[in-house]
Amino acid sequence: MPDTPVPALPALPAALLDALHALLGPRGVVTDQADLVPHLSDWRGLYRGASPALLRPSSTEELAGAMRLLHEAGVPVVPQGGNTSMVGGAMPDESGRQVILSLSRLNRIRDIDPVDMTMVAEAGVILKAAQDAAAGAGCLFPLSLGAEGTATIGGVLATNAGGNTTVRYGNARDLMLGLEFVLPDGSVVNGLRRLRKDNTGYALRHLMVGAEGTLGIVTAAVLRLFPRPRAEAIALCALESEEAALSLFRRFRDRDESAVRAFEYMGGNGMDLVLRHIEGATLPIAERADHYVLVDLASSRPDADLRGLMEAVLEEALEAGEVTDAALAESEAQRQAIWRLREEHPEAQKREGASVKSDVSVPVSKVPELIRRCGEALQALIPGSRPVPFGHMGDGNIHMNLEQPEGMDPAAFLARSHDIMDCVNAVVRDLEGSFSAEHGVGRLKPHMLADWRGGAELEAMRRIKAALDPKGLLNPGKVLPT
């Protein structure tokens, strides 16, 4: 049961509801508001929406049929995958007019081909299930991110998700060969081609990826698979400075860029919080540092000698005074323990108190300047606050988070959220970066899109939106500023 009274909603026309019931069956149309509750708020707690109905088609044909009915009736639609958006991208607004379209029953893996190295997965397949299915066929689907147990293939493609392995395998976009999607009027584009080269007209699939469900609904995709890694080496390093972290990345990249599976930076503040709040977390090196990186090397070649590569590069960096200490994982348990220090950053921040997140990127060369300047600016903005920068150094994508000062009222701190984001963004903009590296725009950042990508770029986006969704029914209020 919802914990707040459900407002009276404008009901869907009875004829439309009947037609949807006839098309989707009893499991396919949910109108009981109690059942809708989990779909009406986002996990970050940023938004709370309202909706007259949740639709759960079980096939592309059913979904297309439902879209046709909604299109004719002029009813707006909000697609929802795992509902793990960081920017409210899957939330209906408060009007109660927007129907939620769940992809959860389109959850079949239609095909895995270890010769073509492809998987055809429907939009509702959970990312973790796709990873597991690939592993079951002796292959790797490399996309990996915190929400992988809940996020769906449709969602990660619609938002062009990134994650930890982007430095080696690219974003979700780069892992897609073909796409099936449904346009707002219910017409189906079947682009499930398993081709590595196909220059036949406009790259509609690339337009859909990252459009966050505002141009079409992704229903299935051909995903790229890779040979599974057969050699690995992982280390946690303590470093002298932000610049030393970049220098270490360059050393590994220059030596063998194809071996660098992840290269994650963590500032001293964040590591302190993890060690304080996360049970069992311990630092595998002797002393606390102000800067750490997790280096994760992998290769499909069994005799790649990644341990030798790791030791050789770390030795150079130790001699150069960049790395002050390092620990190599000697077992799977140690490997997991090192990764846990990185993965528990969000949880540790939460337990310490209020924090404000960011998801920015800059050219890789400017990551040290980003971390340093943002840290200084944020501490000047809110004295006593603790910058917690961490993330994907190899991609230039640092989560430039800020933890509240000890003892400050969390609400008072969160009231400064916009100031904090503006403070980070000012530095990012000066460094020619992006206000959204991997989380997208959603409901949270359309005003930033207008500000940063205005003029001809935004005008072209608006024209494309009007061309493909002339009635403006698909995920309204997301991405483009209204």
Place this chain on the structure above:
Amino acid sequence: MPDTPVPALPALPAALLDALHALLGPRGVVTDQADLVPHLSDWRGLYRGASPALLRPSSTEELAGAMRLLHEAGVPVVPQGGNTSMVGGAMPDESGRQVILSLSRLNRIRDIDPVDMTMVAEAGVILKAAQDAAAGAGCLFPLSLGAEGTATIGGVLATNAGGNTTVRYGNARDLMLGLEFVLPDGSVVNGLRRLRKDNTGYALRHLMVGAEGTLGIVTAAVLRLFPRPRAEAIALCALESEEAALSLFRRFRDRDESAVRAFEYMGGNGMDLVLRHIEGATLPIAERADHYVLVDLASSRPDADLRGLMEAVLEEALEAGEVTDAALAESEAQRQAIWRLREEHPEAQKREGASVKSDVSVPVSKVPELIRRCGEALQALIPGSRPVPFGHMGDGNIHMNLEQPEGMDPAAFLARSHDIMDCVNAVVRDLEGSFSAEHGVGRLKPHMLADWRGGAELEAMRRIKAALDPKGLLNPGKVLPT
């Protein structure tokens, strides 16, 4: 001087010409028909067009200004880079109304950054010049194709060019991080962002790549660079069958997919022609075979031991009876000699007589079936004709060319061109492939686009074209069927 009489052309309005002269200066506007001749036919000799003027802006601002003037006057524009299109993509039509927009003076490399591993290159930079500039900075720009001495960065991006190293580094699309382009009305989208992650709105740059200049004019790009290879190993192998070639590819890919820089198939007919017609070409193995592959391994890791990898995999394949003989290059000269056997295929075909080219792709698993079935169908279609399949096996992209029967009248053979293409395409379609893997659509294949990508997919493309180029002025008659 042109070798055929120049037809009387409808002149551009005098006021427009004056304004273009004022904007672009004397070097920027070419109206002398003798000077236009090289720009009015394509190098394959498929098309011969007419044009009242060639414009040569020297900056993005000049180009944008010229586009504004042409847009206001309603004059159609055909962008032209190196004019190396295989499908007439840079040719004006015969009306004499279409102005040619040359990118040749936008030829600066604005920036190379070996930390970010990026190069900012203008559209008119020759591909080879971009490769050389990257090498000069100690890096690699991996895009490599036959026309690299003439083709331009703008052209390879507008057509999403492929080439020999796609199996490792992807198509042109995958080598682009940011794009600057000019819309038909002269507005400039400055998307020259050097970011590895940037999820801020619709992927306009991906829409421009592969649109062949029908949606906007690419003026500059941020390109991805890679560490230069420090270890290499190259071999020519003779194989038992098409299936054995695929099996060998799988062996290398599974062992170390990041080491496979190129994997090129060549049928026996094509190799015979190269050995017959190309001076100095010799087979580095003992006996003629019906199937060959060139395996090119590379790594940035100096101690990658690719020779060991090559020998280990070839030994397995020899034992399995897939490979019947193999020669490893022992020197740079031998390396070049092996590559030359592959690169001279088009020239050898030309010297032998008339041939009909194709550029198709299928899922990698279906390459053997493609080669076998097309070969049989083509020989049934034209008895005595010689199938010359060769190309990028690792991408599923085979040039399924056909050489005329010995002694047949070349003109009579070429009169069957459409039958031959239809014959190949029927097999490709049955194997769920593409009628254009890397050459694009241009003027040659819009009817195929209508046939293969019709319905909702083509309709969405048409809507995007109408949205971004409502007057239909940009490269008319290319890509989309009229």
